[in-house]
Amino acid sequence: MMTGNWHVRRWALLVFVGALCSPLIAEPLDALLDKMNSDEFDVRSKAYAELEVWAKKNLESSPEELHKLWNASRQPEVRSRCYELMKETAIQRKFGKGKGFIGIRMQEIAVDDPADKGQEKKEKLAGIQITFVLVDTPGEKAGLKINDTILGVDTLEFGKTKIPPANARFGFQQTDFGAVTRFGNYIRSKQPDETVTLHILRGVKEMDVKVTLMKRPASADVRMFGGQEVNPQDEQDRFFKTWLKSMAK
DSSP states (O other), X not given: OOOHHHHHHHHHHHHHHHHTOOTTSOSOHHHHHHHHTOSOHHHHHHHHHHHHHHHHHOTTTHHHHHHHHHHHOOOHHHHHHHHXXXXXXXXXXXXXXXXXXXXXXXXXXXXXXXXGTTOOOSEEEEEEEEEEEOTTSHHHHTTOOTTOEEEEETTEXXXXXXXXXXXXTTOSBOOOOSHHHHHHHHHHHSOTTOEEEEEEEETTEEEEEEXXXXXXXXXXXXXXXXXXXXXXXXXXXXXXXXXXXHHTO
16 A cells, blocks of 8 residues: 555655656657566566666766655665666766777887888887787777887877897897876876877888777786776775765755
8 A cells, every 4th residue: 555655755756757858769758767676576676777877977976866866765776776877977977988998918119110221320219019918908999909109198208218228138129108197197088988199110011090988997907916996986985985974965
């Protein structure tokens, strides 16, 4: 038996959800709310999907509106879904969609400038040699190959550098021109789904390769030999906890 209080709560929730309405939500909100409380999982999922579309298209206000809905609802599933969507949109508004990622391992090298046409020079081009291409990543999908040399990306070029002396102990040339750091910082400054153009030297052939980036996985921030960088997920979780506390004031 439904109580009068249930009708009051349903009416209050309906009025509030009405405030969330935008042209992106296809159905009238009374029908959408009914579906959010449906006994059928598929029906509820479709209703939440419509709410998700609205929330991600309206990041400037959706986290706060979802917080009100989450705080007002007494339905466990509505609260759970709204909480997860509220967290996702609050983090996305603060940090963006994430950092860009290509999916290659690399090392710095010095290479002859093709424009020098065989002339002996004391300077060479600073480059990044691809040593491994991870499976099912933008690098693999773009056709990058082991031993490709990256000379630059978009308008960023690594430029020429003096040939380093051979290491007295190990007998080889150590290269550290900062190219890997500059390249990595540039790629991480981009967001997933953005496209960058790599300037590649493959053998003696120069070419441009367009790569559409993916979201940088958390595992990519774990250094080798046990060291670990700041985990972006931890930073995002700390931000959300602080934001959530501020909403309770």
